[in-house]
């Protein structure tokens with residue numbers, strides 16, 4: 001196990017009616033906020049009114065910025081930066097999912113910065129300063145409510161890039177599982193795939209003596225695997241929604257990555273897909289992750305056999321760990337399919353030809369190889385896209 005520093009400052013306020021505490025939490029930082037939200041689900045399902053009521057009760061003024069799209073765009077971030085500068089706002093409240101939270105994070109680093117906020121994404125510029133942000137989460141998926149990352153898409157060129165710093169971890173996350181009852185099935189399933197991907201990116205490591213975190217990873221995966229089909233059948237099952245929601249935060253708040261080096265190849269490989277074709281990130285991962293597994297599993301067949309046995313209850317075939325590993329990969333694919341997700345590029349509604357795959361592989365590796373479990377260069381990434389066809 002490697003040495004590590006783990007610090008996650010995000011305060012989690014979890015449970016029914018937790019949104020009533022939004023105003024109180026915000027008022028510790030500011031009496032005026034930029035209230036960022038998405039395409040309207042929070043208005044349709046009453047979340048907007050509840051949060052507004054709590055803000056008003058605490059005497060907090062809200063300036064609104066709605067219209068964040070999934071795979072959030074740079075343009076709206078720049079609009080938000082201008083509003084904050086003009087209105088002297090120094091706290092941002094994100095009410096929604098990863099796209100809304102990532103937009104809020106991007107605005108939070110854009111306001112104190114004199115240049116173009118895209119520099120942090122395109123050039124990995126170090127984040128020196130940011131405004132504090134808070135979140136009211138409405139979909140368990142990206143884990144952005146306590147992660148140090150933000151992912152933004154620049155429309156010209158379909159460039160989806162991330163920025164990261166502990167400064168981007170939100171001050172608080174309000175999490176009411178009841179808010180997730182209204183999720184469309186596709187978003188519930190895509191969220192589950194994203195949560196699982198965040199765990200698997202960390203699980204597949206060559207680091208020895210990390211049984212403790214391996215077991216935490218396996219428990220998180222099993223929880224999502226068991227509860228997601230029930231959430232799809234019974235969208236208003238509180239216990240099930242609550243377990244998935246908490247798993248989504250733990251999957252990506254870095255606890256599961258302690259003492260080890262995660263892989264993190266499947267995410268950039270997927271981000272090319274959702275950046276260029278505007279597909280849902282979790283659905284993209286359901287296509288890419290099994291293909292990545294096919295490509296790399298021989299590098300540590302024991303770990304893949306363990307994945308099959310400990311996550312999917314497969315019996316280990318000691319005469320052929322390869323056969324056991326393949327069962328685990330197939331179980332993962334079957335699970336994704338059973339939740340209604342695509343598992344190959346051919347399942348998508350978009351036309352992607354060989355030249356597109358080549359372009360994605362080139363863009364994905366424009367700053368060098370991706371992945372730590374196995375370092376993948378442009379040709380490797382292209383082969384993974386081809387395996388995913």
Ligand code: NZQ
Pocket residue numbers: 037038039040041042045068069070071072096097098099100102138139140141142143144147148149150151179180181182183184187191194252267274281282
């Ligand atoms: O826009 P509205 O109308 O709110 O609808 C949203 C959106 O269409 C809808 N939705 C959210 N909560 C709902 C709801 N519909 C009904 N009831 C509710 N309670 O769901 C759709 C998807 O929302 P989005 O915010 O895009 O989902 P998600 O949380 O999956 O975020 C995806 C984004 O996060 C990035 C992804 O790349 C993608 O851009 N990621 C961010 C990470 C981070 N910051 O740490 C890590 C992840 O790996 C990921 O890359």
Ligand code: ZN
Pocket residue numbers: 142194197198267281
């Ligand atoms: Zn993800």
